Amino acid sequence: MTGVTGNRGLLRRDRDYRWFWAGHTVSVFGTQVTAVALPLVAVLTLGGGAGAVAAISTAAFLPNLLLPLFAGHWLERRRRRTVMIAVDLLRAGLLAVVPVAWACGLLSMELLIGVALATGAASVVFDTASYAYVPSIVDDDDLPAANRAAQGSATAAQVAGPGLAGGLVQLAGPAGAIVVDAVSYLASALGVAAARRPEPAPETPTEAAGFFDGLRPIVTNPFLRALTVHAAAYNAGFQILTVNLVIYVVSDHGVDPGLFGLALSASGVGAFVGTMCALRAAAVLGYGRAFAAGLVFSTGVPLLIAVLPGEGATLAAGLAVCQLAAGFGLGVANVLSVTLRQTVAPRGTLARTGAGYRLLIYGVIPIGSAAGGVLGEAAGSRVAVALGAAGMALSILPMLTRRMRRLRTPEDAQAQAVRHS
Structure with a gap:
């Protein structure tokens, strides 16, 4: 590449x-x-x-x-x-x-x-x-x-x-x-x-692959490990925020359900723009810095939601701006994450490592949902929204290591992962 x-x-x-x-x-x-x-x-x-x-x-x-x-x-x-x-x-x-x-x-x-x-x-x-x-x-x-x-x-x-x-x-x-x-x-x-390009034959393993072998590269590879910890923590925090957001915005602050849905859709618009800008940002800033910049938006901006002023349409407008900015960062991060994972994982283990990653980052979602319900009932929707956003913000920490920030291209990570192993 x-x-x-x-x-x-x-x-x-x-x-x-x-x-x-x-x-x-x-x-x-x-x-x-x-x-x-x-x-x-x-x-x-x-x-x-x-x-x-x-x-x-x-x-x-x-x-x-x-x-x-x-x-x-x-x-x-x-x-x-x-x-x-x-x-x-x-x-x-x-x-x-x-x-x-x-x-x-x-x-x-x-x-x-x-x-x-x-x-x-x-x-x-x-x-x-x-x-x-x-x-x-x-x-x-x-x-x-x-x-x-x-x-x-x-x-x-x-x-x-x-x-x-x-x-x-x-x-x-x-x-x-x-x-x-x-x-x-x-x-x-x-x-x-209709995609007729010949697909390489699956590699013949030199030894029998264990059922949990897809998790091993995630644990041992520093880049896969950081990506997985970040994504799992982000998803858990996001669920806590999401479970309580509708209560906080619609029930507690009188935002019309239609306006609430419109505000949430701004995240998708931002994500599409971020997706289109991701590779240009990586070329200008370097892969690691572009990734970190995207995460600043996706994990940091939600912290503002719990302190947005106003009621009704005013609050909905503020939420839409937050969703737009956070979605932009998420679009950037998602493109760079997929390519980085595909590059550093051994080609013969892509299906297994991808599956292990999916299991770990989705496995926390029901935990986050349950925690969101408990926190909302115990502390109120505003506090629960703030705690969920704080969890999302903390998820950036594994991605701010010097190793990650100094990446210029995904191949740099591949070379470092080989030396690390």
Whole structure:
């Protein structure tokens, strides 16, 4: 890799990555639509309440706690492109069950929960395979640009996906929205299948890989360790803040729910801008300094939320500015994080290390949610928001070491990791 900006025009000149990116983009939009559309089916078709929505959302998230290590261990011996195509077809088939059951009068809450659980598990496998596949489909020089494009798609899906799901339900009805969602996964499979660049055969291990081997590089590699500790602490703090933010802003300070949602969406706008600026910032400042600068925004700005002045629309405007700035930093950090992890991890362990990372950073989310509830009840929503933001701010500490700050390119980290081992 000759630099951190990558070559220009990757999507224009690289047919194989362009097709893969198109499939990936449709897939992440489909995942976002599924997350909203399935609960809407429960509410609008089956008359479900908050408990039903919570059960479906929990079922969709649960595989992130149980499955990553299994998926990473299994994928290390297999070609990832073939797996991704199969998983997309599986997700399309699973979602097609919902409108068929509705048409036959067999739709039930238990069925929706089962579909949410199965599609969530399939998405874990797809995401783990995709993370390990990207370095094999592009040249090393293009890896940062490839990750920028993929992160841009993911950010756009997070911003537009819920609105797209709501619009589909409005136009086609709950069952019709699920049909469209199922078709989106077929389109994703076609996009991934059209990427014809030969994928290297999986490496034959010299010794049997243990189930927990995906965690070993995270513990021993100083860069992977710092990234994981930061992300886990950030996610825990973010959950504490998020659980209490709606109470603090809407219930305690009279912000209209619509304004609250609009303020939160500013984070996605900021993240998209940050994603597009990440590689330029790394080229100008150096990789480590650009990463740290992004984290100053993403972890520091939320500290202002608990002290924002005003009520109603005034508070919503202040929250939107905070979300915009924090989202910008998060967009920068996400692009640089993915490329750094893919560069320093041994190529033969990408699926396992990616899965181990996913397990650790998502495993803290239910802990953060529970802690947020306890803190909100015990100390009030404002204090809990402040404590969650403080946890996010402290998460920057592992990323401020001299080793991390002085990185000019991801290859510098790779060389240091080799010497460290």
